[in-house]
Amino acid sequence: MSTTLSQPSSRVSAALQVEDLCVRYGGVQAVRSVSFTVEPGEAVGIIGANGAGKTSTLRALMGLVPRTASTLSFGESDLRRTPARNMVRHGIGYVPEGRHVFSGLSVEKNLMLGAYSKGWGRSQKLELDGIYEQFPVLGEMRQRPAGALSGGQQQMLAIGRALMSKPDLILLDEPSMGLSPKLVDDTLAILLNLCGAGLSLLLVEQNAELAFGATSRCLVVESGEVVTEGSTKELRADPQVRRSYLGI
Amino acid sequence: MQVFLQTLVGGLSLGAVYALVALGFALVYRTMGLVNFAHADVLMIGAYVASTFTMSEHLPFAVAVVAAMVITGLIGLVIERMLRPLEGKDFDLMLIGTIGFGIVLEALATLIWGATGRAVPSPVDTPPLHLLGASIPTYDLVVVGVAIVAMIALTLFLERTRRGIAMQAVAMDYDAASAAGINVGRSNAIAFSIGAGLAALAGALVGPLLYVSPSMGGSIGIDGFAAAILGGFGSIPGAVIGGVVIGLLSSFSAGHFHGYSDLVTFLVFAVLVMIRPTGLFGERTVSRA
Numbered sequence: 198m199s200t201t202l203s204q205p206s207s208r209v210s211a212a213l214q215v216e217d218l219c220v221r222y223g224g225v226q227a228v229r230s231v232s233f234t235v236e237p238g239e240a241v242g243i244i245g246a247n248g249a250g251k252t253s254t255l256r257a258l259m260g261l262v263p264r265t266a267s268t269l270s271f272g273e274s275d276l277r278r279t280p281a282r283n284m285v286r287h288g289i290g291y292v293p294e295g296r297h298v299f300s301g302l303s304v305e306k307n308l309m310l311g312a313y314s315k316g317w318g319r320s321q322k323l324e325l326d327g328i329y330e331q332f333p334v335l336g337e338m339r340q341r342p343a344g345a346l347s348g349g350q351q352q353m354l355a356i357g358r359a360l361m362s363k364p365d366l367i368l369l370d371e372p373s374m375g376l377s378p379k380l381v382d383d384t385l386a387i388l389l390n391l392c393g394a395g396l397s398l399l400l401v402e403q404n405a406e407l408a409f410g411a412t413s414r415c416l417v418v419e420s421g422e423v424v425t426e427g428s429t430k431e432l433r434a435d436p437q438v439r440r441s442y443l444g445i
Numbered sequence: 446m447q448v449f450l451q452t453l454v455g456g457l458s459l460g461a462v463y464a465l466v467a468l469g470f471a472l473v474y475r476t477m478g479l480v481n482f483a484h485a486d487v488l489m490i491g492a493y494v495a496s497t498f499t500m501s502e503h504l505p506f507a508v509a510v511v512a513a514m515v516i517t518g519l520i521g522l523v524i525e526r527m528l529r530p531l532e533g534k535d536f537d538l539m540l541i542g543t544i545g546f547g548i549v550l551e552a553l554a555t556l557i558w559g560a561t562g563r564a565v566p567s568p569v570d571t572p573p574l575h576l577l578g579a580s581i582p583t584y585d586l587v588v589v590g591v592a593i594v595a596m597i598a599l600t601l602f603l604e605r606t607r608r609g610i611a612m613q614a615v616a617m618d619y620d621a622a623s624a625a626g627i628n629v630g631r632s633n634a635i636a637f638s639i640g641a642g643l644a645a646l647a648g649a650l651v652g653p654l655l656y657v658s659p660s661m662g663g664s665i666g667i668d669g670f671a672a673a674i675l676g677g678f679g680s681i682p683g684a685v686i687g688g689v690v691i692g693l694l695s696s697f698s699a700g701h702f703h704g705y706s707d708l709v710t711f712l713v714f715a716v717l718v719m720i721r722p723t724g725l726f727g728e729r730t731v732s733r734a
Contacts, residue, residue: 261620285626297621299614309607310614314626317607362626 460692
């Protein structure tokens, strides 16, 4: 994998601030008053078991599910009332759980759709070349329908699609889902590459090992609440976390 | 041979119209996962508007057709806008809503143009073409030609333009499309209004072939709907093939079975759908996750 990555836009000084984020599905409270910050250029993880509210947290940040929060801002922008379709204009890219590529469209169209909000001009074509340089396999498959790609390739495509909008912050939902251990390692390399390029990262993972490898700080959620948080180093040493999430 | 050729061309022109109707059904279904039951009544409005412009206002046929498409396109926008609050909340109510709009349009047409209907003269007065002894109405060929141009234009729009590709993306994944910055509501509105425009085009073209009346949507709508199902609901090439198949079936069965032609057509249709329930091109399904 090539290590070149186009530098993100110069405005990468924005912090994501979340306070008292709640999501309610009918009578069930899926996310209970979650608060955290992602500093510019920082990689933060959210780990927890299946159904702990990790995905709901990300979907709520994106505005894909109804949410309430006392603060939800990125840099200067208040995002509490921002619909999902406008998040990308604030510099937030989203890689959904299960990849969600546009399976009937070609790899190239998928990537270009990532830059939909910017129009399709020369700089988006350059960005596309940058993605192909970073993920050569996508370049080889550019005319193939996305649905014909393997799980790992689709994951690259979903990440590439999010990068096409030149985001300052990427929300990544469970990138290791359904991937072989080898591909999980590849994914880790991609994530570290993104962080190295100055992007902020919010990573949701069931695979705590991967999250610890890619981030400097993690939140541990259970039943929609943050139960522990701290630096990756502290969490690795926490006996409770070791038992529940690392299986040690 | 003459009879065969004439029936063939007649079937193709009818099939072209059914294909246009099926394309409208398919486009809205692909984008929204919704079957627009007002579609056939929008077609009827298109037939009335176009024939009024040509017969009363003496506008050229092409101008009348475009005007009808614009007007019904606006009707499509209104329908989508009124259904939008239900999007993602109550799908059944949306379906019932489209049926309601159909009834409203039919009643409006009866109020404006009366219940009796009208015969529309052929807009092309060139004499029939003589080919291998058969006499082929030029208008049939015009219908086929216009339909082909419309299908190519729609395909180019969906495959080549940023907006068209985004509309396909909305059909495939609602959330991922939103996250990419695509305005799903606007995409649906465009699908609805293009669908309505296609219905108007079909209506304007079919007017001189059949008879224009407030209830004409019923029969053409069912044929177009059958075409969409036969092709695989939501598939664009499927809609075209399905339309042509249904058109040829009705044309040939009308020649051989007269009064029982619909029975024969739909019997064959039923058998085809039993053999291939997903339709000819129906491998893709719309995900509304």
